[in-house]
Amino acid sequence: MDQAKPSVLVGQSGPCEPKYSDTAIRILDAAEGLFVELGMEATSLRLITQQAGVNLAAVNYHFRSKDALFEAVFLRRFGPWATQCLEELDALEKRGAAGEEPLTAEAVVMSYVRPALALSKDPARGGAMFVRLFSRVLVENHRQLRETMSRQYGDLVTRYTRALGRALPGLSEEEVEWRMHLGFSVMFHAFAGNDILKVFGRSAVSARDPDLIVKHMVPFVLAGLRSPSADRPPGS
Amino acid sequence: MDQAKPSVLVGQSGPCEPKYSDTAIRILDAAEGLFVELGMEATSLRLITQQAGVNLAAVNYHFRSKDALFEAVFLRRFGPWATQCLEELDALEKRGAAGEEPLTAEAVVMSYVRPALALSKDPARGGAMFVRLFSRVLVENHRQLRETMSRQYGDLVTRYTRALGRALPGLSEEEVEWRMHLGFSVMFHAFAGNDILKVFGRSAVSARDPDLIVKHMVPFVLAGLRSPSADRPPGS
DNA sequence: GTATGTTTCAAACGTGTGTTTTAATCATGG
DNA sequence: CCATGATTAAAACACACGTTTGAAACATAC
Numbered sequence: 001m002d003q004a005k006p007s008v009l010v011g012q013s014g015p016c017e018p019k020y021s022d023t024a025i026r027i028l029d030a031a032e033g034l035f036v037e038l039g040m041e042a043t044s045l046r047l048i049t050q051q052a053g054v055n056l057a058a059v060n061y062h063f064r065s066k067d068a069l070f071e072a073v074f075l076r077r078f079g080p081w082a083t084q085c086l087e088e089l090d091a092l093e094k095r096g097a098a099g100e101e102p103l104t105a106e107a108v109v110m111s112y113v114r115p116a117l118a119l120s121k122d123p124a125r126g127g128a129m130f131v132r133l134f135s136r137v138l139v140e141n142h143r144q145l146r147e148t149m150s151r152q153y154g155d156l157v158t159r160y161t162r163a164l165g166r167a168l169p170g171l172s173e174e175e176v177e178w179r180m181h182l183g184f185s186v187m188f189h190a191f192a193g194n195d196i197l198k199v200f201g202r203s204a205v206s207a208r209d210p211d212l213i214v215k216h217m218v219p220f221v222l223a224g225l226r227s228p229s230a231d232r233p234p235g236s
Numbered sequence: 237m238d239q240a241k242p243s244v245l246v247g248q249s250g251p252c253e254p255k256y257s258d259t260a261i262r263i264l265d266a267a268e269g270l271f272v273e274l275g276m277e278a279t280s281l282r283l284i285t286q287q288a289g290v291n292l293a294a295v296n297y298h299f300r301s302k303d304a305l306f307e308a309v310f311l312r313r314f315g316p317w318a319t320q321c322l323e324e325l326d327a328l329e330k331r332g333a334a335g336e337e338p339l340t341a342e343a344v345v346m347s348y349v350r351p352a353l354a355l356s357k358d359p360a361r362g363g364a365m366f367v368r369l370f371s372r373v374l375v376e377n378h379r380q381l382r383e384t385m386s387r388q389y390g391d392l393v394t395r396y397t398r399a400l401g402r403a404l405p406g407l408s409e410e411e412v413e414w415r416m417h418l419g420f421s422v423m424f425h426a427f428a429g430n431d432i433l434k435v436f437g438r439s440a441v442s443a444r445d446p447d448l449i450v451k452h453m454v455p456f457v458l459a460g461l462r463s464p465s466a467d468r469p470p471g472s
Numbered sequence: 473g474t475a476t477g478t479t480t481c482a483a484a485c486g487t488g489t490g491t492t493t494t495a496a497t498c499a500t501g502g
Numbered sequence: 503c504c505a506t507g508a509t510t511a512a513a514a515c516a517c518a519c520g521t522t523t524g525a526a527a528c529a530t531a532c
Contacts, residue, residue: 023509039376041277045490055511060491062509138430139375140275150437157436177433178452184432185425186418186460194374196420197413200393201386216414220460224422227459230451259479281520291481296521298479 024062026052032073036132040070040140071145074137077119077130082153084115089159096166105167105225106218108160109183113214116191120210128191128208135192138185164225171229183221190217260298262288268309272368276306276376307381310373313355313366318389320351325395332402341403341461342454344396345419349450352427356446364427364444371428374421400461407465419457426453 020028030052034043045066049056063069088111096103120128137145157180165176190213256264266288270279281302285292299305324347332339356364373381393416401412426449 021509037377039275039277041275044488046488055509056490057492057512058510066490136375138425138432138435139372139428141273146435146437149435154436157433175452179456181431181433182422182426182453182456185430186422188432189374189421189425190418192375194421195417196374196424197393197417199373199382199385200390201382215466216411217418219463219466220415220418223459223463224456227455230455257479280518282518291479292520293481293522294479302520 021062023052023054023058026054027059027062027069028073028076031069032077032126032129032133035070035073036129036136039136040066040142067144070142071148074133074145075148077126077133078149078153080125081115081119081130082156084118085112086156086159088112088114089163093163103163103167105164106222108163108167109187109218109221109225112160112184113187113218116187117210117214120191128210131188131191132193135188135194138188168225172231175229175231179225183225186221186224187217257298259288259290259294262290263295263298263305264309264312267305268313268362268365268369271306271309272365272372275372276302276378303380306378307384310369310381311384313362313369314385314389316361317351317355317366318392320354321348322392322395324348324350325399329399339399339403341400342458344399344403345454345457345461348396348420349423349454352423353446353450356427364446367424367427368429371424371430374424404461408467411465411467415461419461422453422457422460 027048031043031048034048034051045059046056049059059066059069063072089108092101092103092107092111095101101107116131119125119130161177161180164180165171165173168176168179171179191210193208263284267279267284270284270287281295282292284305285295295302295305299308325344328337328339328343328347331337337343352367355361355366397409397413397416400416401407401409404412404415407415427446429444
């Protein structure tokens with residue numbers, strides 16, 4: 001009855017990276033670029049398979065469906081990034097607990113900027129594709145993916161919120177979450193190059209050089225994170 | 237040969253609001269909500285017309301095509317917003333030139349936040365739809381719309397950049413553009429509720445109350461805008 | 473009331489979609 | 503060498519899409 005599937009399914013037992021066959025990888029690579037450029041809905045399987053140089057049916061054979069393919073494309077990049085972030089955060093908290101380093105907001109920010117920057121510079125791992133894909137996920141409504149994310153990586157955001165709260169004492173939990181939300185937003189959309197100026201044709205700024213992005217973005221975000229509490233009226 | 241069209245076309249002579257028939261308005265309203273919720277590609281004309289309670293062919297009659305409909309949906313909101321922004325900016329620069337008020341970064345920011353806030357609170361003019369739509373436009377690739385925008389509203393961004401440059405003396409033009417880019421990004425995505433926490437299921441923050449958004453977002457953005465130049469090394 | 477221009481409606485058109493099917497091909501161990 | 507399972511390939515499937523058509527309904531003015 002049930003067909004025998006190769007069972008390289010994505011969500012089986014936590015953040016382990018599934019092994020993919022050669023054709024599966026070619027599909028993932030082609031799909032990644034097209035999803036980023038055109039969006040999931042506007043990208044057809046025929047375009048993907050054509051660009052990947054594989055047969056159309058290969059998508060439904062190696063992945064289950066187009067939706068599952070999208071999830072696989074996304075999680076292939078997100079998994080390693082999340083892992084690196086958690087490692088950085090571990091080290092950070094350990095040094096903080098040992099009293100070696102006071103756990104600043106800058107350290108917390110850099111603990112997720114650094115992995116993203118590393119990814120951006122490594123074409124073998126997708127380059128800047130990941131952040132651009134992520135920024136699409138933030139705006140579009142991928143219900144299935146959202147479930148997977150909250151099930152599999154829910155504690156990541158919890159831990160980051162806690163760390164940021166410790167780095168920014170004197171803020172209510174609500175304010176910490178707001179700043180986390182704002183800060184993360186800036187980072188992803190800046191990396192992705194979602195530029196207002198671009199919409200108006202004046203795309204002078206949106207040089208895609210990741211180092212340049214970090215140079216301007218990190219100080220901006222840090223200043224925002226460290227700004228005085230909005231809860232208290234001006235006098236404090 | 238050429239069919240006689242009702243000629244309610246969008247881009248004819250600058251930011252004038254075209255008059256729409258009743259059915260055209262119902263289509264625009266229905267399409268707006270669906271485009272925001274599902275994205276342009278995932279929204280079918282059949283869904284739009286069904287929700288609007290009009291015949292399928294009405295879309296291609298009143299608007300020329302689905303693409304033209306999207307442009308009309310967007311520009312219906314963007315036009316008034318841009319006009320209000322330019323008025324605020326005019327007043328601001330006049331007061332600045334007269335020496336009554338020194339043209340601060342806060343004033344510049346508020347000159348585009350205030351119109352957006354006003355729109356957000358006015359259900360008759362789409363409420364928060366506009367910002368959410370805009371945040372989609374920032375991410376998706378609507379080539380045609382981009383042309384219209386740069387042709388019709390190109391000077392808006394030029395003027396804002398100039399004003400912000402004056403409000404933030406001592407920054408290179410490049411840095412001003414970066415901060416403008418980052419600041420606008422935060423605003424639109426914050427208003428649109430594109431929340432990282434939401435992706436992970438932890439959507440504690442994303443209350444859609446516009447006042448709350450402004451309360452947290454504006455100080456964050458202002459702090460970023462006013463942060464010391466990233467061009468100069470720490471000592472200055 | 474008839475003529476005219478505008479708007480609605482149901483139906484169909486052609487195309488492209490994601491997916492399935494069935495057979496062919498390949499690799500590999502007995 | 504053949505049998506078995508995994509992978510590829512070509513073709514077709516059913517369906518939804520944006521768009522077009524041609525006639526009906528409506529309004530308005532003569």
